Amino acid sequence: MRAQAPAAPGPALSFTLNGRNLSSADGSIGAPTMRLLDLLRLHAGQTGTKEGCGEGECGACAVLVDGELVNSCLVPVGQLHGCNVTSIEGLPRDDPLLSAFARAGAAQCGICTPGMVLAARALLERSAQPSLDEVREGLAGNLCRCTGYARIYTAVLDAAAAGASPGTQAGGAPGLPE
């Protein structure tokens, strides 16, 4: 039995990024071994996603693939055929997490913030009213060197209390002690 594999290089590849269709046919996707992170930043102009460690340790490059949180530095684009990718630019402007982060002062230098917000979005999809422990576990793969995390947790709990789906107005949840 011989392989059916084509010995030719590029497989046909297409997926959706923030609602826009990308395809190897029109050249908007490069080599299948390219990191999703590089596609986002260098080719698709979506620079909201940051590169921190490049090793899957820090979560700065986290995005959603079919709603699941992944580190885009560890995803080759060849695996994304038919997937739906959401980077921070694809999050609705009225997502209550964004206003909750701003209100709580949950961003300082901002490098971790896009990944942090998307990790929080993925968490709230799994668990609409997470406990503080669940928030800590859900964000544990996202490192922040500025805030000490307390204001980030406050923001996520605040957004959850407000019924954190886009289109709802955030209300006041009890914050964490400073």
Add this chain to the structure above:
Amino acid sequence: MSTPAAHASRPPPAWYRPGTLADALAARAEWGRDLVAMAGCTDLMVGWNAGARRVPSVLDLSALAELRTIEPGPDAVTIGATMSCAGIAAHPVIAARLPMLAASARQTGSVAIQNRATLGGNIMNASPAADNPPVLLAYGARLTLASVRGARTIGYDAFHAGYKRTLAEADELLVSITIPFPPPGAIGYYRKVGTRRAQAISKIALAALVETSGAADGAVVRGARFGFASAGPVPLPAPALSRALHGMPLASIDAGRVAQALAADLSPMDDIRSTAAYRRSVAVNLVLAALQSARREVAQAAYTG
């Protein structure tokens, strides 16, 4: 079993993403390890990013729905090789019947890693520090490997042949992992010791499954199986320790006996994460903690009747 002559008649494709296991095995038969099998990519891509190796030709297993399965049976669960750690941690039968596996899957890096990392990758990557292998050793897991020549099932405890070497032939793929349910009353213990409580690579880790008989104070070890991470060049079972504890009253097992047995089982080293001396002494402490927890559970079972 003979190794097929992998004389490729044509160069491997840069990226091959088969849609069926049969196509994947055919590619394996033609190109062997010239195509690097990848699924979750959470470890292999770290190497690419560091620029340590050139990017290899890839056999991408992520489209094989038939390997992304969890099938509970009457006596065991069979997990497809590319099932994610997140999928394993969230499965109700695994949580109920194989809680150590649910725990190790949930401690395999962060949420973003667990969503991508696969159980098969954690095994085939063959890191001595991998998080799930100790649990698979303690539960007595079996691996099913397949090639175009057929499939075979082998005990996981014999799979790792040396540092980053396994019994898998160049034309084989790991397709599934079968984990028998422990007998009623068996007591599990899993603990990963790292620099931090979460998301650190292990300095040392232990999974233990202990069966006892007899009442609280006189409970005797009827069987004990162990799996260690970061205690030698491969994930290690501890057969000398299992033999040494067999038939012993739980209350009588002391550090000296455990240390003596482990001297034969473990071969830890000094590296960037820890020292051999620390690993030896914490290994003994972890075994004692596992036995202590077994004593507590036996006492509690006697109390609650």
